[in-house]
Amino acid sequence: MAAVLRIPEKTATEVVLVHKLTKSDAKLETGSELVLEAAGEKVDAPNSIIKSLVSKSDKASLLGADKAEQALVEEWLSYTNQSLRGVGKKEIVSNIEKKLNDHLKTNTYFVNNHLTIVDIVIFGLLYSHSKNIKVTSAPNTLRWFDLVQNTVVKANNLTEDFPLVEINLDDVPEPAAPVVAAKKGDKKGAEAKKGAEAKKDNKKPEAAPVAAAAPSEAKGPVEGGKPKKEKKVKAKKEPAPAAVETDQPVVSRIDIRVGYIKSCKKHEGADSLYVEEIDIGEEEPRTIVSGLVRWYPVEEMENRWVLVLANLKPASMRGVKSFGMVLCASAADGSAVELLGPVDPTKVKAGDRVYIEGMEGEPEKTLNPKKKYWETVQPELKTNDDLIALYGDKPLLIRTASGEAVQCKVATVKNGGIK
Template sequence: MAAAILKLPENSATEVLLVYKYTKAESVANIETATDVSLEVSGEKYDGVTTICKYLASKTQPELLGDGKENQAEIEAWSSWALTAFKGVPSKELNAALQKLNEHLLGRTFLVGNQIFLADLIVFAHVHQISKNLRVKSTPNVLRWFDLIQNIVVIKNDLVKNFALLEINLDDVPEPEAPKKEKKGDKKADKKGAEKKDAEKKEEGGKKADKKDKKDKKEKKEKKEKKPAAPAEPEQPVFTRLDIRVGYIRKCEKHPDADSLYVEEIDCGDGEGVYRTIVSGLVKWYPVEEMQNRWVIVMANLKPASMRGIKSAGMVLCASAPDGSKVELLKPVDTSKVKPGDRIYIEGLEGEPEKQLPPKKKYFEAVQPDFNTKDDKIAYFQDKPFLIKTASGEPVKCEAATVQGGGIK
């Protein structure tokens, strides 16, 4: 029987309820209905939504709390921000909060780092309550993130009864654009400059030029509208759209501008003498000498992303212990039978990988929660093992060194 008692008011403190349900904290605390939210553990009382959420996560999925001072501080900041940004504020302030969130999520998958953290759960619970305010035109990045959390948290954990689904057509959500660099001064200065330029144009007879610009824009718009619809995507299992390969780390060194990151040069079978630069947050888990000349498993068709100024063209897959105590690189069980570039497949699933995964489709994020290791330390997708397609035709499995029953990311 759980030793703690979690007291929750009805139809409120939804962020606590979401964390409780997602982390399966039934073994940690029993829920009781009350007028105020609180947690009692062995006679000690915990108040405050963030404090309670952090306690539940620490006892069930500590990896949700982050693994370094930098992202822990970010998680704390976003969690605290959500408590004041969305509750009982006028619509003007609510829209401002959504715009802040939308700008932050430009080019990001999650709020902090490359995985789901406590901040995503807490902010999602608040945004869920005002989801009717989400619009494709004004908050496309929030919608994309919201749909991802909705899928991997609500749907995957059967929480639809507590958090009703919001229907989102991702085809209507535009791809995120890279933020444009301001060349001269701030936006206000640019605006004034533009106004001055316009005035000068008009004085010099620039009206004709303006009319021509409008005509060109109108013609471009008409052409765009007349563009035929793209053919429907062929149905295929999502896993097969991923390009997961065997890689070999030729060289590894510390990132010059980030203490927690390594920069690896990896042979992924892209061609003779062609190597990929991949950035990984593994400093905490491996000394640099253990990152040299070793076999790894690489997620190879993610969109390249800048990591503290260095473009990373992939991701090495690692198994994480359920309690967050270990993170281990996946590797082929028998390295004598593989070569860089050999593809990973799942028996019974057919389809060609995408050249590059379209970010808004969230293919990797949709299947990654089903990546796991079992008691045999072998890597699985659901209940089927990762298999390496070798030149000899004999499949080779992938494994972690010691992690059993862990997730893979």
């Protein structure tokens, strides 16, 4: 059966661009949702579809030349999910003018200064927003956009589907002259500051004001032949600078741990919910509510190893507060939902953390719902033909006390989404 790529009308421009660029043999159709069907499998995450199209073409090198580069590509693709897909115009413009423009200030492309799939995906996502890339506020983004449209779109004869955007880079504003802070008694610094301000106002510096009188002259008569003591004026405290968010991989912000279900019972206020007490390596077990009554009898829930998303914001579920979520794989047709667990439970302990090789980092204490970290990561989580849990094309690994990496799997659900 030939592969079919279904794309909702006037969406997923970046997927269309990759399909055209790779000359994929997948039949392009309009559908109600984005999905790639090939060899009996369905892929519905945009980045997974893109990587599949590229890996099966003669442009597979766009995914990264080595493991280190592939990890950088994954980071940027995760960023596109979080900050460029499904967000409003205001957030798109903010990313164009800040994150993207700042990065491209010292880089020709996004990864290692050569073209990768990251450039093509971001170009596709920004194509319909090209009028918002202003030379005055985002000159670096605009320069890069013009480079990609010429080296990718024009060079591969794709202008019929992606007409070239007219760009004028002649009006890039000159950078403002730096203002040198003057130290006490530093005439050069003071003169440089004054000169910069004068240049900014496009006029000559005004004559310096008459110097203020010395304290003894300004205060008038003195008492007892001694000048009055001046009151010390406390320097105004400047606010501390805001914390800068690091560029660590988004997936590394998610805290997934090995858990052991010590007890499980039916939720008193909901027939479809279980209330579990799960040991995840803390002083006390965590209470977690799961909608798994349909899929597991209570005796199969107790005394088993699972994977727990541990840094979700606690949520009340029918009157019971849940402090996390157990991860499950779901069959594409909805016929099965299965708990994830370690391939070899004898090698793990409660609290062992899950990581992705080459994408490590310190997880957030509690995920900020506004940042949409989990929503960014979740579409890339899946199981493969061997029932192994993956993030993109990399396995989820458990870091054990011995240093051995243990993979995660499910019982029977192949190519299922994980959530």
